[in-house]
Amino acid sequence: MIAEMTTLLSVRGAVKQFAGVRALDSVDLDVIAGEVHCLLGQNGAGKSTLIKVLAGAHEPDSGELLLDGRPVRIPDPRAALDLGIVTIYQELDVVPGLRVYENVFLGHELARAGWEQRRRMRAATTDALVRLGHPEIAPDAELGDLSPAGQQVVCMARALLREARLVVMDEPSAALASHEVANLFRVIGELTAAGIAVIYITHRLAEIRQIGDRVTVLKDGRTVSHGLDINATSDETLVRLMTGRDVANTFPPRRVVAENAPELLRVERLNRAGSFADVSFSIRAGEIVGLAGLVGSGRSEILGSIYGAIHPDSGEVTLDGQPLRPGDPAMAVRRGLGLAPEERKSQALLLDQAVYRNLSLASLERFATAGVMNRRREMTEAVAKIQSLGVRPTEPRQSIRQLSGGNQQKVVVGRWLVRECRVLLLDEPTRGVDVGARADLYALIRQLADTGVGILLVSSEIPEVLGLADRVLIVRQGRVIAECAADETDEEQVLSLLMKGSAL
Numbered sequence: 337m338i339a340e341m342t343t344l345l346s347v348r349g350a351v352k353q354f355a356g357v358r359a360l361d362s363v364d365l366d367v368i369a370g371e372v373h374c375l376l377g378q379n380g381a382g383k384s385t386l387i388k389v390l391a392g393a394h395e396p397d398s399g400e401l402l403l404d405g406r407p408v409r410i411p412d413p414r415a416a417l418d419l420g421i422v423t424i425y426q427e428l429d430v431v432p433g434l435r436v437y438e439n440v441f442l443g444h445e446l447a448r449a450g451w452e453q454r455r456r457m458r459a460a461t462t463d464a465l466v467r468l469g470h471p472e473i474a475p476d477a478e479l480g481d482l483s484p485a486g487q488q489v490v491c492m493a494r495a496l497l498r499e500a501r502l503v504v505m506d507e508p509s510a511a512l513a514s515h516e517v518a519n520l521f522r523v524i525g526e527l528t529a530a531g532i533a534v535i536y537i538t539h540r541l542a543e544i545r546q547i548g549d550r551v552t553v554l555k556d557g558r559t560v561s562h563g564l565d566i567n568a569t570s571d572e573t574l575v576r577l578m579t580g581r582d583v584a585n586t587f588p589p590r591r592v593v594a595e596n597a598p599e600l601l602r603v604e605r606l607n608r609a610g611s612f613a614d615v616s617f618s619i620r621a622g623e624i625v626g627l628a629g630l631v632g633s634g635r636s637e638i639l640g641s642i643y644g645a646i647h648p649d650s651g652e653v654t655l656d657g658q659p660l661r662p663g664d665p666a667m668a669v670r671r672g673l674g675l676a677p678e679e680r681k682s683q684a685l686l687l688d689q690a691v692y693r694n695l696s697l698a699s700l701e702r703f704a705t706a707g708v709m710n711r712r713r714e715m716t717e718a719v720a721k722i723q724s725l726g727v728r729p730t731e732p733r734q735s736i737r738q739l740s741g742g743n744q745q746k747v748v749v750g751r752w753l754v755r756e757c758r759v760l761l762l763d764e765p766t767r768g769v770d771v772g773a774r775a776d777l778y779a780l781i782r783q784l785a786d787t788g789v790g791i792l793l794v795s796s797e798i799p800e801v802l803g804l805a806d807r808v809l810i811v812r813q814g815r816v817i818a819e820c821a822a823d824e825t826d827e828e829q830v831l832s833l834l835m836k837g838s839a840l
């Protein structure tokens with residue numbers, strides 16, 4: 337349907353070399369006005385680097401950019417905006433301490449804006465937020481008080497008001513619950529109907545089918561397939577193009593948890609006003625328990641309270657029959673509890689440290705003898721985990737900041753595999769992880785359970801919870817409202833339980 341339309345933007349032979357890595361090694365891309373062009377590729381394939389080139393954050397070493405058929409240079413972010421290219425990054429570039437409308441107009445001459453100008457900015461922000469289906473977000477609210485989904489909506493408002501011709505979105509759905517994704521798709525539909533092109537990056541093939549027109553696949557910094565018609569391309573083909581192999585789309589087989597398997601973790605009537613109430617459940621050795629719920633339903637707070645990072649108002653958590661002191665994560669970790677949190681940048685990673693140190697961070701005492709670090713052992717263990725998780729690049733001394741989003745995520749989970757916990761709490765462990773690596777991660781998590789570790793899994797992707805967990809707890813508005821064996825329910829049933837009573 338778009339075959340006859342005009343090419344808006346072309347990338348020809350783009351190359352970008354970082355120290356030691358050729359992130360882009362001759363990339364071609366053609367984007368047509370009004371289409372949703374999906375960009376697909378494994379973690380580290382070069383997707384984010386490519387869109388940073390379009391956003392003026394990186395200048396390519398060589399290659400050509402054409403807009404409306406004419407060569408252009410995009411030396412800085414200002415130039416990208418002037419050309420009508422607006423980017424919504426994988427890690428949102430918002431300022432939590434500023435107000436919503438200030439974030440929308442970030443980069444404009446905000447500091448010198450007078451009262452009347454600010455009034456117009458507020459009004460324009462309100463209009464954009466209403467158009468995006470979020471009238472409840474106040475232009476004067478402090479951005480840091482919004483949920484991740486709300487913050488993303490603010491970024492979209494920015495795109496709307498910039499009179500974009502091309503909106504680039506790097507994994508916009510990764511932090512969203514399913515009903516928020518539906519809203520995002522509605523907004524994308526609005527943009528394309530107005531002739532705006534969208535470049536959409538995701539690791540979820542189902543989304544590509546839902547909103548994509550064409551797809552370009554990157555592998556190791558090269559375009560391996562160029563502007564494929566999505567309707568004429570199977571998932572298997574896409575996965576093979578991305579990974580160069582066939583990936584089994586199945587979850588690792590479950591083992592029946594023995595009747596007499598010891599109970600490792602028990603949570604009893606845990607309460608925290610405003611977050612969750614009366615949460616009770618237990619996990620036995622070798623069991624994977626999933627928490628299914630919408631974003632904001634209190635799942636992460638429950639995890640945080642078990643771990644000790646958040647202080648509950650009342651209730652008790654016991655590990656191996658012994659109570660854990662509330663609000664004492666150091667004790668929890670000593671006793672064998674681990675938590676891989678969802679916000680990798682702010683909660684988990686030491687960005688300026690090497691990959692190996694980020695992996696060993698929770699286990700330093702394992703590698704120390706009489707207070708002296710055994711660097712060789714630390715390194716050996718790190719190399720093994722880099723291998724089993726498929727972290728790329730494989731150099732353990734590389735700074736973690738330079739890894740792609742999905743590869744950083746593997747390290748966050750890997751840290752607790754190094755630690756050898758009794759009970760592991762995983763919050764959105766596959767966020768941003770590509771399909772091939774996901775299958776590997778699922779297998780690792782199941783292997784861990786098979787060695788007797790108890791696992792509590794939070795994921796916004798219901799099929800993931802149902803596929804990986806043995807037992808599923810349904811959490812709505814901070815309460816566990818149902819519990820079932822994962823193989824005795826399905827996505828539809830879970831969704832209807834989750835949505836019941838909500839306004840959507």
Ligand SMILES: Nc1ncnc2c1ncn2[C@@H]1O[C@H](COP(=O)(O)OP(=O)(O)OP(=O)(O)O)[C@@H](O)[C@H]1O
Pocket residue numbers: 354355357358359377378379380381382383384385386728729738739740741742743768770
């Ligand atoms: N500033 C940098 N310095 C060094 N290497 C970098 C830098 N930024 C990216 N890289 C490397 O470039 C390659 C491509 O990374 P990029 O972030 O573009 O991948 P991606 O396709 O977006 O992956 P993901 O799906 O994990 O987000 C990776 O090997 C990454 O480690």
Ligand SMILES: [Mg+2]
Pocket residue numbers: 383384385426506740741742
């Ligand atoms: Mg990326």
